[in-house]
Amino acid sequence: xxxxxxxxxxxxxxxxxxxxxxxxxxxxxxxxxxxxxxxxxxxxxxxxxxxxxxxxxxxxxxxxxxxxxxxxxxxxxxxxxxxxxxxxxxxxxxxxxxxxxxxxxxxxxxxxxxxxxxxxxxxxxxxxxxxxxxxxxxxxxxxxxxxxxxxxx
Amino acid sequence: xxxxxxxxxxxxxxxxxxxxxxxxxxxxxxxxxxxxxxxxxxxxxxxxxxxxxxxxxxxxxxxxxxxxxxxxxxxxxxxxxxxxxxxxxxxxxxxxxxxxxxxxxxxxxxxxxxxxxxxxxxxxxxxxxxxxxxxxxxxxxxxxxxxxxxxxxxxxxxxx
Numbered sequence: 192x193x194x195x196x197x198x199x200x201x202x203x204x205x206x207x208x209x210x211x212x213x214x215x216x217x218x219x220x221x222x223x224x225x226x227x228x229x230x231x232x233x234x235x236x237x238x239x240x241x242x243x244x245x246x247x248x249x250x251x252x253x254x255x256x257x258x259x260x261x262x263x264x265x266x267x268x269x270x271x272x273x274x275x276x277x278x279x280x281x282x283x284x285x286x287x288x289x290x291x292x293x294x295x296x297x298x299x300x301x302x303x304x305x306x307x308x309x310x311x312x313x314x315x316x317x318x319x320x321x322x323x324x325x326x327x328x329x330x331x332x333x334x335x336x337x338x339x340x341x342x343x344x
Numbered sequence: 345x346x347x348x349x350x351x352x353x354x355x356x357x358x359x360x361x362x363x364x365x366x367x368x369x370x371x372x373x374x375x376x377x378x379x380x381x382x383x384x385x386x387x388x389x390x391x392x393x394x395x396x397x398x399x400x401x402x403x404x405x406x407x408x409x410x411x412x413x414x415x416x417x418x419x420x421x422x423x424x425x426x427x428x429x430x431x432x433x434x435x436x437x438x439x440x441x442x443x444x445x446x447x448x449x450x451x452x453x454x455x456x457x458x459x460x461x462x463x464x465x466x467x468x469x470x471x472x473x474x475x476x477x478x479x480x481x482x483x484x485x486x487x488x489x490x491x492x493x494x495x496x497x498x499x500x501x502x503x504x
Contacts, residue, residue, distance in 0.1 A: 291498045294450050295457030302436060339450040343502060 210263035217261070218273040221252040221283070228285035238334045241327060242282065244320035245310045249276030252283035257317065272311070290342050297339040304331045406442060406452070406501075412493045415486050419469050422480070449501055456498035463491045 224230070229239050248254050249272055260269045280296050288296065303309035305328060315322040323331070416439065423433035426440040437455050441447045447455065462468045463482075474481050482490070 290502050291453050291457050294454035294502075295461065298451065298454030298458065306435075336450075339454060340448060343449050343453065 207263075213263060215263075215267055215270055217256065217266075218254060218270055218277065219252070220254055220256075224252050224283040226284050226286040227251070228282040231286050232338070235334065238331060241323065241331060244318070245314075245323060247282065248314075248318070249273045250280050250282050252277070252281065259317075293342055294339050297335040300335045301332050304328050304335075406497055409493070412490060415482070415490055419480050419482050419486070422469075422473070422477075453498045453501050456494040456501070459494040460491050460498070463487050463494075 228234065229242070234242070254273055256269075259265055280299065285293070300309075304323070307328070310318075310321050310323070420437075421439065422428075423430040424437045424439050425434070426438065428434045428438075437458060438446075442452060442455075466487075469477075469480055469482065
């Protein structure tokens with residue numbers, strides 16, 4: 192190996208190690224969520240299991256972190272996605288929302304799920320349970336619409 | 345034997361060089377082509393928005409002061425109506441559906457909440473649209489007025 196090549200490899204490894212050391216904080220996980228949607232609203236079994244497997248990793252306080260999510264640069268992207276996801280909609284804080292906000296959230300669920308924008312395309316690659324068929328999507332949309340109407344009866 | 349290996353390596357080297365050359369050439373040709381296609385798509389996207397219509401009336405359950413109506417007509421109705429060519433804009437929010445009963449009460453509240461959130465984040469009107477129609481931008485006061493109007497209407501509809 193020539194001197195230049197060796198230098199190149201050293202710098203590549205050095206950068207990778209520096210990337211691991213660069214401090215980013217993992218979004219916190221809370222297991223006790225008294226305000227959670229599934230604890231306060233009666234959700235059909237098929238829907239709740241889909242929400243759990245396809246949404247809760249980013250849209251709740253109960254994120255699960257597989258090993259590869261703690262390696263940079265993957266972790267930067269995933270931590271950011273979880274922060275953004277929780278900010279947009281956090282099922283763990285469901286009952287803290289006003290009725291108006293709940294309606295808004297359910298309408299957004301409808302849009303995102305029916306358009307295929309959520310779950311993000313990359314997510315089911317490592318989470319096969321999160322793959323939603325057209326019928327699954329329709330079931331979620333119908334459930335969201337129904338829950339939204341029931342808020343204002 | 346060494347000679348054969350040497351020849352093989354040399355040949356391989358030559359082939360790799362040739363491949364690299366072809367790759368380089370392809371990249372050089374493809375990059376401008378892709379850039380061109382993207383820029384065309386970008387321009388086409390802007391064209392889609394051009395469809396100014398006027399908000400005729402809204403649901404009796406909604407109160408719509410004249411100043412709010414004129415702001416919505418100016419900055420929102422280009423896309424958020426039945427005749428819009430922006431499929432996405434129409435799907436996310438359609439003011440005509442407030443009027444013809446296609447939005448249930450829950451949906452109306454949800455859409456009003458969506459207006460508040462979108463305006464808070466400064467996401468509407470889209471930047472691309474404003475690049476073409478700078479006069480359709482919302483001022484800070486206009487944003488605040490629409491946002492407060494939507495809040496009041498949503499709360500009234502929700503009975504809160």
